[in-house]
Amino acid sequence: xxxWQVLPVPAGISVRPGRxxxxxxxxxxxxxxxxxxLYNETYRAKQGGLISITISSEWAEPRNPHSQEDIxxxxxxxQFLLGWFAHPIFKxxxxxxxxxxxxxxxSLAQGLSKSRLPEFTESEKQRIKGTYDYFGLNHYTTHxxxxxEVPGTGPEQCPPPQGRxxxxxxxxxxxxxxxxxxxxxxxxxxxxxxxxxxxxxxIYVTENGVSERGAFEFNDTWRMHYYRTYVNEALxxxxxxxxxxxxxxxxxxxxxxxxxxxxxxxxxxxxVNFSDPALPRxxxxxxxYYSQIINCNGFPDPAxx
Numbered sequence: 001x002x003x004w005q006v007l008p009v010p011a012g013i014s015v016r017p018g019r020x021x022x023x024x025x026x027x028x029x030x031x032x033x034x035x036x037x038l039y040n041e042t043y044r045a046k047q048g049g050l051i052s053i054t055i056s057s058e059w060a061e062p063r064n065p066h067s068q069e070d071i072x073x074x075x076x077x078x079q080f081l082l083g084w085f086a087h088p089i090f091k092x093x094x095x096x097x098x099x100x101x102x103x104x105x106x107s108l109a110q111g112l113s114k115s116r117l118p119e120f121t122e123s124e125k126q127r128i129k130g131t132y133d134y135f136g137l138n139h140y141t142t143h144x145x146x147x148x149e150v151p152g153t154g155p156e157q158c159p160p161p162q163g164r165x166x167x168x169x170x171x172x173x174x175x176x177x178x179x180x181x182x183x184x185x186x187x188x189x190x191x192x193x194x195x196x197x198x199x200x201x202x203i204y205v206t207e208n209g210v211s212e213r214g215a216f217e218f219n220d221t222w223r224m225h226y227y228r229t230y231v232n233e234a235l236x237x238x239x240x241x242x243x244x245x246x247x248x249x250x251x252x253x254x255x256x257x258x259x260x261x262x263x264x265x266x267x268x269x270x271x272v273n274f275s276d277p278a279l280p281r282x283x284x285x286x287x288x289y290y291s292q293i294i295n296c297n298g299f300p301d302p303a304x305x
Contacts, residue, residue, distance in 0.1 A: 076145075142181065210223055
């Protein structure tokens with residue numbers, strides 16, 4: 001309602017929309033910090049592992065790059081979606097000012113005595129700050145943001161980011177998911193934004209991929225196009241922008257249950273026949289293509305043939 005929000009609860013769950021998302025997110029951040037400290041103090045010396053958090057975020061582009069309102073909407077989108085969890089953990093242990101000011105203003109305007117966004121104590125802020133070894137990122141697509149409200153979102157509604165205040169360019173390639181447009185340029189931009197906003201942390205992309213719906217095809221050229229263009233933007237972020245990108249993981253190896261979409265939206269490099277109790281797997285063309293990307297750690301050197 002105050003900006004653009006990702007609900008940190010299972011898809012399809014909507015209880016006390018005005019308060020519940022913030023309460024759940026608050027508890028999630030505190031729980032994350034406790035687990036990080038537990039590992040850091042008890043297991044790290046023996047295991048030598050890394051522990052952190054993954055945040056799922058789209059990129060926001062102002063619909064009109066010359067409109068200050070649309071530019072501010074894009075900034076608000078990122079702070080309410082990615083910054084909600086990243087700012088406390090990767091910056092100062094507290095929520096970003098964009099969220100705090102906007103939620104408080106809206107809460108008081110609705111007659112509440114205080115902001116719906118919970119507050120961290122000073123000791124909690126110190127406990128949360130810096131509880132990461134890397135920045136985990138799930139990323140799929142980009143939206144165009146508008147500085148104006150979308151009609152039909154009343155004060156008691158709490159829609160997800162793609163529900164209001166944004167549009168998608170009609171020229172963008174679609175996918176098997178209504179929310180997922182093929183926008184590789186946004187991948188480089190969000191990686192660079194994380195570098196600049198959070199002091200260049202090591203980044204691991206933990207999800208990135210594209211879906212199909214309906215009759216499947218094994219020659220999934222659109223998925224190969226998606227991975228080619230997105231991985232290319234990731235390489236640009238490393239080579240041209242100095243992003244400390246340590247790893248990349250495609251979503252996903254094989255078709256599986258995709259939340260409320262069930263088995264209708266398929267992201268897999270391998271097709272799974274869910275009508276057969278044996279669940280046989282068969283590689284799509286993208287499986288071979290992605291294996292070549294892995295073998296070359298990006299793309300092959302043309303000089304090597």
